Amino acid sequence: MNQQPVLSALLGTIGLTAITFPSAYAANMDKTKPNVIILYYDDMGYGDMGANGATGATIPKDSKFLDASVPTLTPHLDKFSSGSLRFTNGHSSDGVCSPSRYSLVTGHYSWRTRLKKGVGGGYTPTFMDEDRFSVGELFRSHGYETAMVGKWHIGMSFFDAEGKPANDKKGVIDFAQPVKNTPAHRGFDYWFGTPASLDMPPYAWLESDAESGEVHVLYKGAIVDGDEVDFSQARPATNADLVHYEQNSDFFARSGIKDPTFVFQDYLQIQAQKVANLIEGYNAADKPFMIYVPMPAPHDPHAVQEKFKGSAGFTYGDYLVQTDYYTGKILDALGDADDPDSTAANTVVFISSDNGPEVGASHRSLVAGHDANGPFKGIKRDNWEGGTRVPFLIRWPGIVEPGTTDHPCWQGDFVATMADVLNYELKADEAPDAESFLPVLVGKPMPKQRRAGFIEHSHRGQFAIIDYTGEWKLLDGTGGGGNAETLDAENQVIENFGEICGAPRQLYNLKKDPGERVNLLLDPTPEILRKEQELYTLLNKIRGDDKLGSEGSSNVPRIPTKLFN
Template sequence: MKAVPLFALLLAAPASAPAERPCIVYILADDLGYGDVHALNPEGKIPTPRLDRMAAQGMSFTDAHSGSSVCTPTRYGVLTGRYAWRTHLQAGVLFGDSPPLIEPGRLTAASLLREHGYATACIGKWHLGMEMAKRNGGTGKDEGKHVDYAAPIRNGPTAVGFDSFFGISASLDMPPFVYIENDRFTQIPAVEKTWIRTGPAAKDFEAVDVLPELTRRAVAFVESRAPAAKEGKPFFLYLPLTSPHTPIVPAPEWQGKSGISPYADFVMQTDDAVGQVLDAIDRAGLGERTLVIFTSDNGCSPAADLPTLNRHGHEPSGPLRGHKADIWDGGHRVPFLARWPAAVIPGSRCSRTVCHTDLLATCADLVGATLPADAGEDSVSLLPALRGAEVPPRPPVVHHSISGRFSIREGRWKLVLCPGSGGWGSPKDAEAEKHGLPHVQLYDMESDLGEKTNLQAKHPDIVERLTKRLEQLVADGRSTPGDPQKNDATVDLWKRKGNR
């Protein structure tokens, strides 16, 4: 698959920027692999006609990365433009009743856009923590058993820039199983239910209904905001979907459609949900003036039943090594499609390395704002790339695995600071150490996309250079130009003594 030559993009690009600020819709799938989108992986076996059409109508980024190979830290980076490993969350994810991760007063994409006249809404899976009142002495992670469901929620989505929120607190397999609207639970849980984990649930809450409900609400939001958008009051819709993450619960009308597996059915339903939102935008007459971004929070999870998918000839990571949780690219290189007819050339491709953290700087660029020194420390605007302009290489992207292992990508070179996957893939780090594998991995991503040949012994100079570069990016509290900032916690690059 070849990228559109830069000169062709420049010739076809609009002569000037669109006069109006676009509406922005950011759709974040949950655990969808790079190879699950047929437009990015023609050898894949799961039909994704709506995403394929979106790719044909816009730009496909083929080297886009989430800020982490798991849920919570990725979402933090999307909204704040800062790597989550700069916070106290050094590994793993939050749970359904965890306290908030976004610091009070931190600028987010939502708060920035609201300051510039946008209506802002979040519909879907939050998974960034919120302050739920506890009763009976409940503290910390207790699967929602001690939450006071009649009390208001503090420091959730509406405290970080969103005018409104409807959705769930974390992943669909994390209690409490009840919807939240703005700062209130919509019901008081009266029963317990189990979707992998067991916890308090609203009596009529069913996991299979969540994706359709979120889709319906997103469509309704677009329709309700269309008149104001046409009058110059744009909107920002952040739509973090709950699919195709576990529990894998395709709706009855989608069950069996793929002929492969429930996961494949769920991917098809997710594709259709995106299509419904795109259709709503177009029906409302907002297609030309709306920037729609579709991506995924990390790679496909092994919970998707990889052996069954592989037997049918489908690899959800495509040509990449690893899956969700891993430091290899299958853990964090993700689908990333952008549709904006007023500015983006249909059917174009961008091979530039980009990161989810780039949303905040992109929003600032769109509204003509300058980010303060203590915001968007790891964010670089995508606007020039979207418009087909020639831009210098992005500063290095830092990758992070579920166990907190680090990697740095600069140009063609990727340095990994662990001997194994850093996650769930084989070999895990302990297994790799047992087999005497080197403590670092170095890959040439231009010639070895599948990360098969470790070149650390052949290029010790590159290992040393990238190690020092990563150490500096950590010490500076930012990876972009600007005044140094403080990290919120001590960052341990190596995770254990003596592994250098």
């Protein structure tokens, strides 16, 4: 496959490449057009990141990747955090994967689309409209090279031998046919990655071709040999190249089509190497770049490479260590953020996760003494805080002062923030639910005219609203809206699917009760009932008075912050 144009001329992705980095010089030193990297985890909980609170797990004294005297499983993330602004009240838009990813990329709530609840699979058609504004389109329209490396999970289109849509898993897909409605069709000049989660087939790398514009499933997309990754053997796959993978007891991954050379355990290494190659190529071409890097980890399967086994003392912990390690390798490719001549010095790095930790991972972590959802109630799928309050970090050397902020926001706000950086005035239908937090990044107060609140959504379609102050939260239902069994703030198991739109609703004061322990509507005062009605009215204005959500309006005032004149 031909690489994205800059790479094909300048970059050695042909042959063996290892993740070793010379000093990353910054060809693009235009502060008005900083490079941008979005690192996006899959199922990493608020408490998984050491910077948000020490782990209680006992780290093996012989760990090759951790210091047993330092209580963290994420040393690279922690180091990054020390040089970034850490948001303690940053949220994903949903308690599960597909909707959060869509909302991050578009600044548009996914429940405004046909995806009202749940997630897609590896073969699911896209729910993203062809003309939907995206973060890729934002940067590409401003002269950036845009790329995505990793997991999409917003759906795409596969075809049969006659070129007819065949998104079904019944043996009629012709994997030699170009795939459509991919990231390469939604604002990214180049895509190398996989359709969905690492436990969902097809298990093969896909790549966009610079000359034809087509996206193909690859055979031998990337081969790892020790510290080296070989991309040179890749070619478009035929059905004869692929095999059937049968779910086994090594780890959980669904049965399905697989490139026989695709190794689950090597995904993160391959991803890190591809990103490092892209950065090197963009630097050589003196191009501003935006790279979206959605990792498939630490979601199932916990595909731990041999060298990381035992590093944390429990499998999920080992996978966190591996995820953190390759995060470090990607950050290393930018160079030293303290070096004004490095790529890092002119790069905005945004790091977050699509939702809280998985059920099984949470339970196994607690046995080892590790609290994956941190001080919060709920886990993945819920729209209690543990389901949507996630790691949320931004580094921009020389512009953003390192520290912490409790500014309440959600991930789609990043699109609006970067539009502000680029002095681009968003149109009414572009990132309509997103509010720029650029003032927060540069130490200024937010404007008085504000979005009144934002939505947290659950796996089963339950709505919750947080007001703009971050103090009040109303859930339109009696439970967490996600899991039949979940964890409270003390990590005690609670069995409560709850009734969506059921009564009594739940009202929490998050400033006083971030663990959502006391539902103020169980013994309400007149003042509390007025607050419930105020938030419920606002919720319905945003979601459109529909149980599962419609267009509605977040009514976001567009008051740009002029960072560069």
